[in-house]
Amino acid sequence: MAQTTSIPKGTRDFSPLQMRRRQYIFETIRQVFxxxxxxxxxxxxxxxxxxxxxxxxxxGDKLLFKILNSGDFWAKAAGTxxxxxxxxxxxxxxxxxxxxxxxxxxxxxxxxxxxxxHRNDLTLPFKRYQMQPVWxxxxxxxxxxxxxxxxxADVVGSTSLWQEAELAQMVAEVFAALQIPVTLKIxxxxxxxxxAEYVGCPDKIVDITVAIDKLDKIGLDAVxxxxxxxxxxxxxxxxxxxxxxxxxxxxEKMVYMRGLFAQVPVGLQGVAELEELFGYIAQCVEGxxxxxxxxxxxxxxxxxxxxxxxxxxxxxxxxxSGGGRYDDLTGIFGMKGLSGVGISFGADRIYDVLESLNRFxxxxxxxxxxxxxxxGPEEAAAVQAAMRTLRANGIACDRYPExxxxxxQFAYADKLRIPFxxxxxxxxxxxxxxxxxxxxxxxxxxxxxxxxxxMCKR
Amino acid sequence: MAQTTSIPKGTRDFSPLQMRRRQYIFETIRQVFxxxxxxxxxxxxxxxxxxxxxxxxxxGDKLLFKILNSGDFWAKAAGTxxxxxxxxxxxxxxxxxxxxxxxxxxxxxxxxxxxxxHRNDLTLPFKRYQMQPVWxxxxxxxxxxxxxxxxxADVVGSTSLWQEAELAQMVAEVFAALQIPVTLKIxxxxxxxxxAEYVGCPDKIVDITVAIDKLDKIGLDAVxxxxxxxxxxxxxxxxxxxxxxxxxxxxEKMVYMRGLFAQVPVGLQGVAELEELFGYIAQCVEGxxxxxxxxxxxxxxxxxxxxxxxxxxxxxxxxxSGGGRYDDLTGIFGMKGLSGVGISFGADRIYDVLESLNRFxxxxxxxxxxxxxxxGPEEAAAVQAAMRTLRANGIACDRYPExxxxxxQFAYADKLRIPFxxxxxxxxxxxxxxxxxxxxxxxxxxxxxxxxxxMCKR
Numbered sequence: 001m002a003q004t005t006s007i008p009k010g011t012r013d014f015s016p017l018q019m020r021r022r023q024y025i026f027e028t029i030r031q032v033f034x035x036x037x038x039x040x041x042x043x044x045x046x047x048x049x050x051x052x053x054x055x056x057x058x059x060g061d062k063l064l065f066k067i068l069n070s071g072d073f074w075a076k077a078a079g080t081x082x083x084x085x086x087x088x089x090x091x092x093x094x095x096x097x098x099x100x101x102x103x104x105x106x107x108x109x110x111x112x113x114x115x116x117x118h119r120n121d122l123t124l125p126f127k128r129y130q131m132q133p134v135w136x137x138x139x140x141x142x143x144x145x146x147x148x149x150x151x152x153a154d155v156v157g158s159t160s161l162w163q164e165a166e167l168a169q170m171v172a173e174v175f176a177a178l179q180i181p182v183t184l185k186i187x188x189x190x191x192x193x194x195x196a197e198y199v200g201c202p203d204k205i206v207d208i209t210v211a212i213d214k215l216d217k218i219g220l221d222a223v224x225x226x227x228x229x230x231x232x233x234x235x236x237x238x239x240x241x242x243x244x245x246x247x248x249x250x251x252e253k254m255v256y257m258r259g260l261f262a263q264v265p266v267g268l269q270g271v272a273e274l275e276e277l278f279g280y281i282a283q284c285v286e287g288x289x290x291x292x293x294x295x296x297x298x299x300x301x302x303x304x305x306x307x308x309x310x311x312x313x314x315x316x317x318x319x320x321s322g323g324g325r326y327d328d329l330t331g332i333f334g335m336k337g338l339s340g341v342g343i344s345f346g347a348d349r350i351y352d353v354l355e356s357l358n359r360f361x362x363x364x365x366x367x368x369x370x371x372x373x374x375x376g377p378e379e380a381a382a383v384q385a386a387m388r389t390l391r392a393n394g395i396a397c398d399r400y401p402e403x404x405x406x407x408x409q410f411a412y413a414d415k416l417r418i419p420f421x422x423x424x425x426x427x428x429x430x431x432x433x434x435x436x437x438x439x440x441x442x443x444x445x446x447x448x449x450x451x452x453x454x455m456c457k458r
Numbered sequence: 459m460a461q462t463t464s465i466p467k468g469t470r471d472f473s474p475l476q477m478r479r480r481q482y483i484f485e486t487i488r489q490v491f492x493x494x495x496x497x498x499x500x501x502x503x504x505x506x507x508x509x510x511x512x513x514x515x516x517x518g519d520k521l522l523f524k525i526l527n528s529g530d531f532w533a534k535a536a537g538t539x540x541x542x543x544x545x546x547x548x549x550x551x552x553x554x555x556x557x558x559x560x561x562x563x564x565x566x567x568x569x570x571x572x573x574x575x576h577r578n579d580l581t582l583p584f585k586r587y588q589m590q591p592v593w594x595x596x597x598x599x600x601x602x603x604x605x606x607x608x609x610x611a612d613v614v615g616s617t618s619l620w621q622e623a624e625l626a627q628m629v630a631e632v633f634a635a636l637q638i639p640v641t642l643k644i645x646x647x648x649x650x651x652x653x654a655e656y657v658g659c660p661d662k663i664v665d666i667t668v669a670i671d672k673l674d675k676i677g678l679d680a681v682x683x684x685x686x687x688x689x690x691x692x693x694x695x696x697x698x699x700x701x702x703x704x705x706x707x708x709x710e711k712m713v714y715m716r717g718l719f720a721q722v723p724v725g726l727q728g729v730a731e732l733e734e735l736f737g738y739i740a741q742c743v744e745g746x747x748x749x750x751x752x753x754x755x756x757x758x759x760x761x762x763x764x765x766x767x768x769x770x771x772x773x774x775x776x777x778x779s780g781g782g783r784y785d786d787l788t789g790i791f792g793m794k795g796l797s798g799v800g801i802s803f804g805a806d807r808i809y810d811v812l813e814s815l816n817r818f819x820x821x822x823x824x825x826x827x828x829x830x831x832x833x834g835p836e837e838a839a840a841v842q843a844a845m846r847t848l849r850a851n852g853i854a855c856d857r858y859p860e861x862x863x864x865x866x867q868f869a870y871a872d873k874l875r876i877p878f879x880x881x882x883x884x885x886x887x888x889x890x891x892x893x894x895x896x897x898x899x900x901x902x903x904x905x906x907x908x909x910x911x912x913m914c915k916r
Contacts, residue, residue: 005509005575005791008559011502013572015579016586019498035849037826037856040477044469044605045503045561045591046523051463065504066526068557070595099526101466103503114471117463121473123873125859128474133503137528147502158859162838173849284842333463368495380620384742391493391631398495401583401616415581 010138010146020364021351025178026131029151029345032173033129036166038153041128043110046101055109055332063136066099073098103135107152108329108342115156116333124157143352154342156330161273164306164325165280167343171310171321172288174345179359181313182320185293188274189303189324191257194267195243198260199236207232208240209297215244250278250292277306302326306341312353320349366417369456372399372424373409379424389449395456413439420456468596468604478822479809483636484589487609487803490631491587494624496611499586501568504559513567513790521594524557531556561593565610566787566800573614574791582615601810612800614788619731622764622783623738625801629768629779630746632803637817639771640778643751646732647761647782649715652725653701656718657694665690666698667755673702701752708736708750735764760784764799770811778807824875827914830857830882831867837882844907853914871897878914
């Protein structure tokens with residue numbers, strides 16, 4: 001009956017050390033969300049396919065994990081006339097007949113569904129956070145998984161740019177707590193839309209931002225060639241090139257853009273929003289490195305205002321957090337005109353950054369401060385009172401579960417990286433003093449229970 | 459494009475209030491697990507069907523949620539000769555061809571799989587806790603869901619009965635922290651096996667325990683009739699009846715059972731284990747109501763030693779926690795003879811008990827202590843410094859996001875059940891003193907920021 005043991009590709013088991021480190025990241029983010037009065041919600045892992053389909057583009061639909069209907073799923077599917085269909089077509093049609101539910105792909109669409117479904121119970125503006133796994137049938141590769149956590153905070157029902165400023169505050173607080181130096185890059189979709197309109201190619205926003213992004217790497221001449229291939233040439237290029245070369249202070253750039261957008265209202269509005277937001281951030285955020293990045297576009301189509309991304313300084317890694325303003329997310333579920341703005345922290349990438357910077361706190365190495373080492377049944381019993389006292393003081397401890405050779409018990413403590421081994425023999429039982437060994441330094445000395453507690457808490 | 463919004467039957471959205479209450483339960487359990495040096499792990503939501511199938515009986519197999527293979531799943535399935543098959547048979551066969559993964563059904567089988575898969579990295583005994591959702595395609599009904607959390611702690615690789623005693627300790631600590639009065643019922647599978655052997659019906663363990671369980675409700679005569687229907691009559695009944703009527707102290711009962719089991723080694727071993735465990739519990743657990751319950755059997759077949767269940771006192775509700783010893787859980791994955799013992803806390807039922815006893819802490823009512831109420835852009839900005847200070851002191855706060863009528867801002871605070879409204883106008887900005895209103899009592903007075911912090915922390 002022996003079986004090989006494995007898990008589906010693209011999924012992961014998390015060991016105790018990984019879990020403690022992940023809990024540290026999640027708790028840091030959760031605390032910042034909660035202190036800013038974002039409220040927790042959770043939604044089911046499974047959503048109706050009608051909720052999910054068509055929200056992530058054609059490519060996204062293909063990446064949904066679908067749940068086979070329970071019971072005799074074939075009963076409903078049989079009888080459909082698909083014998084004449086192409087195999088691929090048949091798979092799609094059959095899939096729709098035998099599956100009604102899918103695993104959530106992100107937390108944003110379930111949140112939009114939640115807001116609409118519970119709109120009569122919600123007080124607007126509604127600030128919510130949600131930290132749950134999502135699933136995507138992506139091709140697994142380094143750093144990309146089929147199951148991963150998202151940590152999202154969004155607010156719907158307020159158009160105030162103070163909301164965006166608060167997200168910047170939270171970015172500053174999360175990464176200060178995690179000791180990761182970051183840069184917050186900010187842009188505004190209306191500026192990009194204005195720029196595309198200004199150069200006469202309103203449908204080429206993405207191509208234009210790609211051009212801006214590549215400038216530092218390949219130079220203006222090479223960008224000109226690439227742009228020409230995309231159909232941005234002649235007048236359009238002559239209008240775009242000076243923007244690509246724009247340098248100066250934030251205020252100087254704003255003056256320039258206002259001039260540029262004299263006849264482009266959407267661009268002017270984007271500039272005004274950006275200036276207002278930068279003013280708020282200056283008022284309420286301390287110690288954050290932030291900048292306007294004209295090349296920042298972000299992929300998702302639903303953003304309509306501010307967009308932002310966070311990059312870790314000194315680490316080669318994609319953005320570790322990002323978000324933006326969307327004017328009409330719940331419209332797809334029939335609730336129009338509810339503006340939202342949100343941010344998502346990427347726990348997996350933050351984990352990788354902390355690992356490469358070696359910034360995980362050392363005390364995450366072990367889940368336990370003390371192992372009681374004992375010599376027989378009498379000592380095993382005697383140690384119970386001491387353990388109760390330590391635990392009442394918030395100190396995780398254990399005793400080796402059965403009498404065993406000293407060497408074996410110490411080896412156990414070593415493997416679990418437990419910092420303190422406390423020996424309990426006849427003498428200790430009589431005197432109430434314990435012989436405590438610091439397994440990191442090798443130092444050993446006698447102390448009573450209170451001294452042990454103080455030492456563990458240090 | 460408007461859509462109706464709903465979620466799959468048997469699943470739930472959790473609102474902020476429900477979430478805070480659930481987090482309170484989970485954190486209480488997690489802290490107890492961690493203080494006892496159980497280590498956290500997580501496993502993927504999806505397991506290979508080969509890992510899950512055949513582990514929960516035929517009925518359990520049917521309750522697994524299966525994931526449709528990605529891509530052109532039909533390509534592999536087409537061509538199979540199922541046109542001659544019955545529809546039901548065809549569904550099973552087709553299901554196996556188009557699905558290779560399923561959602562986990564519990565945390566025990568994934569844990570067994572984890573132990574075997576990572577055996578070279580584990581230090582035995584391995585104490586792990588795991589708190590994750592599981593999914594079952596059960597018929598939804600009151601109190602039974604298709605997605606629910608399990609909170610499990612297990613230890614493998616130690617046969618010491620101190621492990622069982624520690625689980626009793628954790629039961630005591632969890633429910634003391636949650637302020638739920640409970641009774642821990644303990645039995646031993648070997649005693650039940652011994653009893654069945656003693657009356658000459660070794661395959662009737664379940665029928666016998668059902669009889670014992672019903673005695674109080676229907677009386678000895680009615681039980682005799684029911685037992686006869688199950689084939690336990692004549693000599694077997696004459697041997698069983700006195701055990702059903704067994705009364706007296708724990709010690710007296712043990713003496714009686716030892717006599718009964720003079721020729722039944724497995725029964726004697728069960729009695730010895732129970733006595734040893736009760737001795738340990740007396741040494742290490744304070745303030746727990748626990749008892750030997752001969753009628754306790756628990757359904758799962760893999761238990762082989764101690765079994766236990768926790769009942770909330772004064773509430774009509776099934777067990778809110780349960781577990782036991784299993785001698786060979788990892789054997790199904792080819793790793794023989796690794797003894798384990800574990801306990802599972804039922805978060806949903808604990809939630810219902812806390813609700814019916816009205817024992818949720820009052821401060822879970824709101825996620826936020828303070829709302830700053832302001833009159834215009836100047837005050838909105840001025841309030842930022844105060845909010846930073848409150849948050850640095852661990853106090854969740856917010857300001858109404860835009861200038862609005864006082865009434866609207868107060869209504870918002872009321873709806874979110876925020877205890878303190880702090881008014882910030884021109885006078886407050888000039889003097890540094892705030893007008894603070896306790897929205898529960900209606901009391902209002904002036905104070906500075908330090909007084910506000912002290913009041914919030916009280």
